[in-house]
Amino acid sequence: xxxxxxxxxxxxxxxxxxxxxxxxxxxxxxxxxxxxxxxxxxxxxxxxxxxxxxxxxxxxxxxxxxxxxxxxxxxxxxxxxxxxxxxxxxxxxxxxxxxxxxxxxxxxx
Amino acid sequence: xxxxxxxxxxxxxxxxxxxxxxxxxxxxxxxxxxxxxxxxxxxxxxxxxxxxxxxxxxxxxxxxxxxxxxxxxxxxxxxxxxxxxxxxxxxxxxxxxxxxxxxxxxxxxxxxxxxxxxxxxxxxxxxxxxxxxxxxxx
Numbered sequence: 405x406x407x408x409x410x411x412x413x414x415x416x417x418x419x420x421x422x423x424x425x426x427x428x429x430x431x432x433x434x435x436x437x438x439x440x441x442x443x444x445x446x447x448x449x450x451x452x453x454x455x456x457x458x459x460x461x462x463x464x465x466x467x468x469x470x471x472x473x474x475x476x477x478x479x480x481x482x483x484x485x486x487x488x489x490x491x492x493x494x495x496x497x498x499x500x501x502x503x504x505x506x507x508x509x510x511x512x513x
Numbered sequence: 514x515x516x517x518x519x520x521x522x523x524x525x526x527x528x529x530x531x532x533x534x535x536x537x538x539x540x541x542x543x544x545x546x547x548x549x550x551x552x553x554x555x556x557x558x559x560x561x562x563x564x565x566x567x568x569x570x571x572x573x574x575x576x577x578x579x580x581x582x583x584x585x586x587x588x589x590x591x592x593x594x595x596x597x598x599x600x601x602x603x604x605x606x607x608x609x610x611x612x613x614x615x616x617x618x619x620x621x622x623x624x625x626x627x628x629x630x631x632x633x634x635x636x637x638x639x640x641x642x643x644x645x646x647x648x649x650x651x
Contacts, residue, residue: 413533414650446532476539497536501543504643505518512647 407439409503411512417444417451417460425513427460431467441470443500449473452492453483465491472499517603519550521641523634525649527558528587534562537647538590545598545605552641553607554634557649558617560609562587565621588623595625608633 412426426442434440442464444452451458452473464471472495473488485494504510522541526534544551555562569584571577591607598605608629614620638644 413536445536497539498543500540500645501520501547501549504520504544504645505547505549507643510643510645512645513650 405438406433407503407506407508408433408441409500409508409510410440410442411500411510412442412444412448413446413512415447415450417442417448417458417464427463430464430469434467434469440468441472441503443472443474443495445474445477445497447477447481449477449481449483452488454487454489456489458489461489461492517550518547519552519641520544521552521554521634521637521644523554523556523644523646524559524562525555525557525647528562528564528567530558531649533647533649534559534587538587538594540645541594541605542597545594545603546601548602549598550604551594551598551606552637553605554610554629554631554637555607555613556610556631556634557613560613560619560622561617563591563607563609563622563626564588564619565623592623592625606637608637 410426410430417426430440430442451461461471471491472493474497475494476497478485478494488494500510522537524537528534541551565588567586567588569579569582569586571579572582595605607626609622609626611628611630614628
């Protein structure tokens with residue numbers, strides 16, 4: 405099993421130009437038996453608000469992909485932690501460094 | 514490769530233009546605080562991140578002086594990263610793509626930055642535990 409961390413920095417987690425990365429790749433890898441997490445940073449956190457139209461997020465959750473939102477990016481955009489969609493985990497950016505140090509395959513689309 | 518954690522980052526974004534540059538500097542700061550050995554290969558517009566002639570400016574539209582504006586300069590943040598890495602027992606090796614530097618007339622870099630080629634990026638990645646490429650896109 406390989407560990408993958410996919411970084412999404414653009415809004416529209418399931419938009420055609422970025423969702424092919426976050427949703428399709430993450431879903432395929434997870435179904436293959438790999439451990440997959442998506443880390444949203446910058447405008448990538450916008451899709452993770454509760455009530456945002458982001459069917460891709462449901463798809464990721466259903467596939468067992470962990471979805472994390474950068475706390476700094478949330479604060480910059482005035483998004484409270486309790487304003488995140490159910491299941492999204494607020495995280496420090498250090499998570500990315502931890503994953504790199506632990507040998508995860510980290511991909512920034 | 515030794516037991517000490519070494520991470521390589523490839524940057525491509527020019528300063529003052531993309532939130533990715535800010536996130537990249539945040540990542541480097543975290544890695545420096547953890548005492549890791551860090552290698553950075555700056556490609557294309559990213560070679561301007563360390564350009565020594567970056568200058569703060571006033572904002573006449575808002576009536577603020579250069580001091581009041583307190584303009585953020587990436588070169589100063591990167592100079593601080595060199596110090597932070599050393600202070601925490603790690604290191605920072607920053608290589609600017611030489612041809613990218615020449616194209617932009619950006620030869621005057623801050624202290625500690627060296628000139629190289631994409632082959633240096635390959636060597637850095639080979640010698641590191643892991644590598645993160647931060648591409649240009651928003």
